[in-house]
Amino acid sequence: MSIRVGIYGYGNLGRGVECAIKKNPDMELVAVFTRRNKESVEILTKTAKVCHVDEVESMVDEIDVMILCGGSATDLPVQTPKLSKLFNVIDSFDTHAKIPQHFANVDASAKEAKKVAIISVGWDPGMFSLNRLYANAILVDGKDYTFWGKGISQGHSDAIRRIEGVKNAKQYTVPIEEAVNAVRSGSNPELTTRQKHLRECYVVAEEGADKARIEAEIKNMPNYFADYDTTVYFISEEELQRDHAGLPHGGVVIRSGKTGWNDEHSHTIEYSLKLDSNPEFTASVLVAYARAAVRLNKEGKSGCKTVFDIAPAYLTSMSGEEIREHLL
């Protein structure tokens, strides 16, 4: 019997999950839950239904795992604890400083309901975290580096859009090649924020807006831009739609470290992603962990987990024999 999946929230990530489910023949999309008027939401999967979020309790017997596709700022802190009382759940919570609190909240409700909840799934946090852990466990004496991009940062794009006189904007985070190469060489450099990434902003200004002021406001914005070398390009809305409509992203995690009785040998472990679509890749990771959540729950497990707690074999539809034969 296939794994019956629900999608809670139907933005870019929810649509990505829908596409990923189509690629996994052992999984089936049952329903998409929306806060909008459900008649206004059209989905791609003809065999699935659209439900209002208020209907979620009526679906507990029809869904094996719910994939939560809301945002980390206000949606997931409420939704994941709440829905893990009803379903096995997966989320992509990425507000790093709040993970311990979120973990504790979700763990309490999932344990009480005897459900499995896997939080902070995706690529960072997610696959990048896993690679940091594996690399740290192997090269105990070493140093970690993470570079992001080249890719669109939604948070930084939104920050620019909030500036007066800005009609639209896209911001690319770009890793600085010299820094990446210095790390790859194994020299374990100390790098400042400015030395690791630069920021490229494509901005559509409103008619008659003061571009010099907009540029200065961007470049001096604390936390978001002030610590980086930032370049601002003013372009037309047409150019923005034509050249910057996608959501590419990626990045690299590198650990280099020493082994040997006298630290005589160096090693470098590198994991990198090049993604055409950040939400679709994130969604593909969520779906693999959704399979794991259902399996673990069938074994009687419950509570909150992260990617660190899941044995890799749980992620694939292949059997133990198959993965030992084909992938080991």
Next chain:
Amino acid sequence: MSIRVGIYGYGNLGRGVECAIKKNPDMELVAVFTRRNKESVEILTKTAKVCHVDEVESMVDEIDVMILCGGSATDLPVQTPKLSKLFNVIDSFDTHAKIPQHFANVDASAKEAKKVAIISVGWDPGMFSLNRLYANAILVDGKDYTFWGKGISQGHSDAIRRIEGVKNAKQYTVPIEEAVNAVRSGSNPELTTRQKHLRECYVVAEEGADKARIEAEIKNMPNYFADYDTTVYFISEEELQRDHAGLPHGGVVIRSGKTGWNDEHSHTIEYSLKLDSNPEFTASVLVAYARAAVRLNKEGKSGCKTVFDIAPAYLTSMSGEEIREHLL
């Protein structure tokens, strides 16, 4: 209390394990077991003892996990089933075609003894296998590539040394850059054996040997060289010792695949290793999994496992809270 480790076999890999244990403050080397006259074996760890393999049964209460450092051809098929009756064990069994049989043998004896045995640990099989599994679970619709090198292949070096008139030899497996770049581009090329790797041989001939014959014998050797572009360099023993004494290795695992309702987006996942010392890196992986074996056994688990069956959190000495805070 620290994890008490035994090393069974003291060649390059055994010495690498000894060095790796020194890097892990929660672990302690108790004894090295050797088939040689034990008075002839000198180890680096002053607090550990050297035992003859015949003494192994007397040490069952003093060792939490035994790391087997023998070869896959004849040592491990006998040693891993035998020693898993006495200890939690880790091996680096890498004869791919025989893994199912080895797994079954080890599983039977480890289960009977209520011990945990983790087989085929290292980087390939091992970390490369893990990355193939994760990437397959995420990008269901895609294609895998593995490139090895640049690095010394012991098996190929040995094969050259068996040729008449060869005094010494080292063979480097070299990935072909054009092939790696074609894969990185996401074009999913079909590559022949010859297109993926080339082989460089550094050969010390015996005085008066027929170098042309040696070169022809190498290049035409079935399985080892005939399917590759092979270059043979004749050098002196001094040059071999000076320039080719190390055991560097590495390689890259790449999976590229499609997502989207109409396969409209491409993604590339890449994992690469650059290793100064193949045995020391392999040993560092073995030691991390040794920690996992002890922990799993304390939880009451038993039987044969591979890297696919081990949740990443078991590998590190850090607590769940620490890894969620620092690595997630």
